[in-house]
Each structure stands twice: as structure tokens, then as C-alpha cells.
Amino acid sequence: MQDRQIKLLNDLYNNLCEINEEGLNDDHFYDWLNENYFFEKDLEEIIHEMKSVLEKI
Secondary structure (H helix, E strand, C coil): CCHHHHHHHHHHHHHHHHHHHHHHHCHHHHHHHHHCCCCCCCHHHHHHHHHHHHHCC
């Protein structure tokens, strides 16, 4: 895997963590996320899975 690809994956992970944290700190944003959620799994579950994958790189 190229360094650029690893960086993209790390950026995605960090962005998902930031979105999750922002949702926990802002009820309006949290409500918006719930109304417009587009993942099949919970965001926290996706973050956990991404962390596991990134640790293997």
C-alpha cells in the first residue's frame, strides 16, 4: 500500500472520530447525523473496525 493511501485511510479514521465526538458534544448535530445517517453500521462500530485495520498496516 502506498504512503498516500495510508494517509487517506488515517485521515478518514480521524474525520470519523471527529464527527462522532462533535455529535456527542452537539445535540443538534447529533440529531442531524441520526436523521441523515448513511452507514450500515453504527459510527462507533465503524471507527473501532477502522482502528483495527489501521493497526495492521
